[in-house]
Amino acid sequence: MNLFLETLIGGLLAGTMYSLVAIGFVLIYKASGVFNFAQGSILLFAALTFVTLLEQGLPFAAALAVTILILILGAILIERTVLRPLANRSPMTLFMATLGLSYVVEGAAQGLMGAQVHALDLGIEDVPIFIGDVLISQFDLVAAATAVALALVLALLFNNTRIGISLRAVADDTRAALSIGINLNRIWQIVWAVAGIVGLVAGMLWGARQGIQFSLSLVVLKALPVLIIGGFTSIGGAIVGGLIVGAAENLAETYVGPYIGGGITPWFPYFLAIAFLYIRPAGLFGERTLERV
C-alpha cells in the first residue's frame, strides 16, 4: 500500500511541473487562439537569462526582476513584429509563425548566452522526507505549491481585474471585443508577457532539477498530452491534466513497467492522450465547439 501511495503522490507532485508548462500554452491559446509552439524556447530563454544573470553575480531578486523585465519587453516585441502583422490570419499561419519564432528565440538564447549546461540551485533540498510513513520528495512539494500558488494568482488576475474581463471577452468573441473598444494588441502583449513569466517559473523549477540546457525547450512535448487531456482553454484543466499525466506515468512505470521491460514514462502520456482523443476530443475542461450544419 505504501508503495502505491508513494508512487501516486510522487506522480501527482511531478505532474504539477507539467501543469506549469501547460498553463503557459493555455493563456496564449485562450487569448489568441494560437498554439504557441515557441513556448518551450521562451521557457528556455527565460531560465537561461535568469541563471546567466545569477552567475554574473546579481542577487536572486534582482536577477528575477531583470528577467521579468526582459520577458515583458520580449512580449511587446513579439506582438509588434509577429502577431500584429499577422492578425486575422488563419490559426495555421499563426502556428507556423510561432514555429519560426521558436527557432529565433532559441537562436537568440544560444547566440547571447552560449550552449553550455548551467546548474541552478534554488536552495531547495532534493532530499525525500517522510510524511506519515510515505516518502515524498521535498523538491516536488515546493514545485507543487508553486504551481498551485501561480494558478491561484492567475485566476485572481483574470477573474477580478477589468483587464481580466477584457481578456475573457477577447477569448470569447474577438470581433465584438474590438468593436467595443478593447485594445487587442495590448491584451496580446499582456498575455504573452504573463505566459513568459509562467514559463520562467516552470523553467526555473525544471532547470533546478535537470540543469538548464537546450533540451529544456523539449518539455513542451510533455505539455502536449497534458493539454489534450485537460483541454486547451482551461487553466484548471491544465492543472488536472498535469496531475493525471504525472500520476498515470508513475503508476504505469511501477506496476506495468516490469512486465514489458520498463521505460514506459516517455510514451505513456501520449498513449493516454490518444485514448482521451477517442473519448473526449476537447479534453476534460476544454470547450466543445458546436458546429452548425
Add this chain to the structure above:
Amino acid sequence: MNAHPRAVEAAAPILDVRGVSLSFKGVKAISDLSFSVVRGEICALIGPNGAGKSSLLNVLNGVYVPASGEIVFNGEHFRQIEPLAAARRGIARTFQNNALFKKMSVLDNVLTGLARHTRTGFLAQALRLPGARREEAELRERAEAILEFLELQPYRDLTVGNLAYGIQKRVELGRALVSAPTLLLLDEPLAGMNAHEKAEMSEFVFGINRHLGITVVLIEHDVGIVMNLSGHVVVLDYGRKIGDGTPAEVASNADVISAYLGTVH
C-alpha cells in the same frame, strides 16, 4: 427636438457620410452614399434586404473599409476608421445577430463595455493600487446604473448564453450604452422579438435618446415602429440612397413606395 431635423441639420451634424462607396469583390454594396446625422436625433436606415444597411453600419464603426468617400465624425475626417479608434471616439454599436460574450455573466458583459474608460494599467489593477480601486468602484457603479436603467438587475449574475433572445439584445444594448457613447449604432435592435418585447425595446431606445441625449442611428425593418420612433429616415435600395427626410416626407416619396413598400416580403 426631432420635430424639425431639416432646420438644425446645417447647425450640428455629428456624423457626415460623404460619397461613400463599398464593394465586395466587384459587387457594389454601397454606391456614392451621402447623408448627415444631426446631434441628438434618432436616424433610421431602412430598405429591403441587401440594400446595404448593415454594410453601412460596418463602415461607420470601421469593420469594413470603404473604397472611396469619407466620414466626418464630430469634426474629425476619416478615410477609414479603425474599430478601436471608433470605439475610443465614442461610437458604440450592437450587432444584428448579437455579438455578446456568451460564456460571461450579464454584469461582466456590461463591464467589458467600459474598456475605453480604463485609465489604470494592468499592474495597477493586479496589485489593487488605490487609484485602480477607485476607478474600479466608479466604473462598477456606472455598470450598475445601466443594469438598473435597462431593467437587467434580475439577470445580473446569469450567463448570457442561457438568456432569452430579447434579454440578450438588452444586454448588448447595455454593453454599448455603458461606454457613454456620443453615437449609438443599432443593427436591427427589434429583430426576432414579439410585439411586447418590441414595444419595450423601442421605449428603451427612445429613453436613451431623450434622457441620455445620445444620438442613435438604427436599422429596422418594422416600418411602423420606425415612423414613430425616429425623426429622420434614410432609405436605401441596392446601395443607393432613394429617400432622406422626415418619416412623413419619406412615406410620400414615390421612389420609396415603389422600391420598398412595393416589394412583397
